[in-house]
Amino acid sequence: MVRKKGRLWIVMLTIMLLVFVSGCAALQKKQALTPEEERAAQQEKEKAAQQEQEKKSFEQGLAEKKYPGIEGEVWESTLLKDILFQFDQYDLTEEARKILTEDAKVLSKHPSLRIQIEGHCDERGSNEYNLALGERRAVSAKLYLIKLGVQDNRLSTISYGEEMPADPGHTEEAWSKSRRCHFVILSR
Numbered sequence: 716m717v718r719k720k721g722r723l724w725i726v727m728l729t730i731m732l733l734v735f736v737s738g739c740a741a742l743q744k745k746q747a748l749t750p751e752e753e754r755a756a757q758q759e760k761e762k763a764a765q766q767e768q769e770k771k772s773f774e775q776g777l778a779e780k781k782y783p784g785i786e787g788e789v790w791e792s793t794l795l796k797d798i799l800f801q802f803d804q805y806d807l808t809e810e811a812r813k814i815l816t817e818d819a820k821v822l823s824k825h826p827s828l829r830i831q832i833e834g835h836c837d838e839r840g841s842n843e844y845n846l847a848l849g850e851r852r853a854v855s856a857k858l859y860l861i862k863l864g865v866q867d868n869r870l871s872t873i874s875y876g877e878e879m880p881a882d883p884g885h886t887e888e889a890w891s892k893s894r895r896c897h898f899v900i901l902s903r
Contacts, residue, residue, distance in 0.1 A: 819863035837890035849874030
């Protein structure tokens, strides 16, 4: 009888050991990744690292500015490019559309940004006319960004007319630089 109990214990221990070992083997198999899963995990790590690098790059490219009519902190970014206009026009050129497409990509990568689109003119024309033209330029850029998927509540417009020329000169070359929309970041 004692021998039978001893054998029974040995059989029971053997069964429990087999169950334990097979469970550990199954767990190890489950933890091992297939080559496709390893590639996907590596791509996710690389994507996260790239996004972090882009964020750092964006933050390093910010410059704090003081602007008339805007209280608090305002930033400019080297990643948001100005667009230029022809004389007495507010229609977007093909080049302006390309630049706005790139600006929209930057904004999509940074969904917390709120920007203000500034409309500017050269010195020719009356103050009233240039303020109205600058506003039409800013609204034109805003509508195109909305068309590209940027949310309306992230965009505001203002016109400075001829008050803030990019180039203070009195030549066509200077005036062409001043006919623009400029982008500033109101909050990030």
